[in-house]
Amino acid sequence: MRNTQFSVFFAIFLFIVVGFFFPGCASIQTPTGGPRDSVAPTVLKETPANFTTNFRAEEINIQLDEYFKISNESKEFSVSPAMDKNPFFKVRKKVLNIQLQDTLAPNTTYTINFGRGLVDYNEGNVLKNYMYVFSTGDKIDSLTITGTVTNTLSKKPVLDATVFIIPISQDSIFGKRRANIFTTTDSSGNFSLKYLRPDTYRVYALKEEGGDRVYNSPNEEIAFLSAPLVFTKDTTGIKLELFRQEAGRFRIVDRKIEKDGKIVYMFNQKLSKPGIRILHPQELNESKIVEFSRTNDTLSMWTEKMDFDSIQVAILNEGKDIDTSVIRRSKRDEYNRELKISDNTPSSRIKPGTDLVLTFSAPVGDKIDPSKVTFLQDSVSVGGLRIFRDTSSTRKYVFKYPWKIDRSYILKLDENAFTGRFGGSNKPFEKVFSRDEELNYGNLALNVSVPDTSRQYIVQLLNERDELLRENPISKNTVIQYNMYSVGKYRFRVIYDSNRNGQWDTGDVYLKKQPENVWNANVEITLRANWELEEKLAIPPET
Structure with a gap:
């Protein structure tokens, strides 16, 4: 018995001693894989x-x-x-x-x-x-071309754009076969083509989708030098600005009937004056309701009936037919014409000087059931709320009231308060909101001077996310008033509107036509709460 106890005590003692002097041996740990290898081969x-x-x-x-x-x-x-x-x-x-x-x-x-x-x-x-x-000779061709690739609108450098050159004698391969002489840009948009022989080249840059080094999709961005590069010595400072070219031939890229009965057509081009005509069933043409996106490249249509086997339409631009399309549907397809509702107050605050606007998922009829509309101020029912259709859309209604600061408002719509033009109605809806304060907004007076009064310029206001908020065509020195804009950072972009059509026109690589020039002002405006700010913007001459 004593020998057994001694053996146990000795084993415990030995385990403690080993653990003390060799701590790495006393614990069992799961091996780790170490940091991820991020180094390229050499x-x-x-x-x-x-x-x-x-x-x-x-x-x-x-x-x-x-x-x-x-x-x-x-x-x-x-x-x-x-x-x-x-x-x-x-x-x-x-x-x-x-x-x-x-x-x-x-x-x-x-x-x-x-x-x-x-x-x-x-x-x-x-x-x-x-x-x-x-x-194979006694010398290495050593000429170099270097430059930068940027986005034509933002002027920001583009990473991993493919820059390639094609001898002018072989330029017919552009858009058909990949070029043999190419490189890619770094994070600063810089590129370098090395070990080149003297020749005359076309110079291109491409931000592509498929990775085949061939410009073959309207969704890809392209840049080019307008004139061939006569290459006899090292050339630096090449500037290439990527743009997305309008598709040369009109095409419907998508068409569908959504579950709520909305018929959607998406185009590969922005149309100038789009239209649509129902060819079959022809009796639906007169009563149809149509809306186009702001850029005129998407069409939404609602029809009185959805019991057709197929619908055939003609797409128009400038009053002329440019394409036809057929959508076939199964008789088993069912459509729920429920009116879904969204509003213009994502923060549940109404901007001073504006009203509550409800947007429905489909066109709404003219009749509203007032017994199913409840309006509360500080939980108390009040009168004076006026409801009328927004003239800009058959899907919008405006709720107008003398909104007051420090008041809470509740709008309740019972089921069937609004009825769709072609059937369906709303489900119960409730919106809790208040009026925002003026001190959360600022005003800006932008004094713009132009370099040439015979030209037209488009002044664009962008937020810090580079979203376009407003644009103003001008041709003379002008003060543009920006009133009641949320506090935050803003900047300006100017388009040199060469053809005076009030919009930025992209380029055409096949016609060797560059996009309209763009200037990004390097001034960032910070609007502060309840501030009246004045700023000058001197547009430089076009270069």
């Missing part, structure tokens, strides 16, 4: 060496410092000048083996551009813009 050795002249090898081996893989070889890898037979690329552990399949031209500098196609095996970190350069 090139250790190139055979033959990069920038080799009098190149005669049939293969190239590039050794990296870690295991890697090829990503999107067909899109990312390119050889300039192009070869009839593309090289064969193969990964052998940490080595990229390149086997040349074509006969090389004499006295020519070749650049193998890997784009974003070499990535480490586990995390996908990119060895970005790596190039292997060699010459």
Whole structure:
């Protein structure tokens, strides 16, 4: 018994001693994976060496410092000048083996551009813009083009835009095949194209969707130099401004019947004077109700009946038919024409000088059931509330009252208080709100001077989220009054409205037409509570 107790005590003592002197051995911990690898692979050795002249090898081996893989070889890898037979690329552990399949031209500098196609095996970190350069002659072409890419409206630098050049003799490939000479921009919008030969080039930048280096979608942004670049020496300071071009040919990009019976058509263009005519069932054409988006590229339509098998329409612009469309529906499809309600007070406060506006999800009839409308001030029913239709829309009603500060208001709508023009009604609705105070708003008088009174300019007001709040076309020195704007930061953008049509016109890469020029004032206005602010804005001459 004593030996057993001694053994137990000795084992405990030994465990304590080991834990004291070797604390790492006394606790069992789950191993961690460590920080995520965020470092791109590095090139250790190139055979033959990069920038080799009098190149005669049939293969190239590039050794990296870690295991890697090829990503999107067909899109990312390119050889300039192009070869009839593309090289064969193969990964052998940490080595990229390149086997040349074509006969090389004499006295020519070749650049193998890997784009974003070499990535480490586990995390996908990119060895970005790596190039292997060699010459079959006794010298390497060494000319360089550098510059910046920005957004044409915001003037902010664009990251990962693709900049490429095409010899003018091959410019017919634009929009059809990817260019061989390209690079991408850094976070400051800077780019550098290196190891180029003298030639005359077209210069482009592209912010794309598909990653194929081909401008082939109206949703992609494009930039270009208007004139060809006669390239005989290093060229710096190239400025490319990306814009989204209007689609050349009108197309309906989406069409649908929503569950509440609203019929929607979306276009790839902003129409100048859009319209729609129902071709079948033709009897629905006269009673239809139509609304267009602010940019005239989306159409919403409501019809008296929804029992058709299909509806065929003609889309019009400037009174002329430009397209037709058919939507087919199943007889089992059912539509709930309930009137859903939204309002103009997201913060539950009415801006001084305005009224409560309710927007319904579909056109509303002229008759309101007053017995189903309750209006309370400080929980007490009061009279004097006036309700009338907003003339700008069949879906809006205005609730007008002499709103007072420090009062709480409640608007209640019982079910069926409002009835839809083509059926349906509202569900019970309640809104609790109050009138905001003037001291939460500021006023600004902007004294604008123009450089040329024969030209037209559009002064745009933007908030700190770059959302357009207001625009004013002017052609002479003017004071623009901005009254009762929420406290916050604002800035101004000016469009040089060359054709005086009151809007910014984008460019056309095929016609070599640049967008209308834009100037962003580098002045940020801070409106403070209950302030009257005056500011000057001198528009510079167009450059």
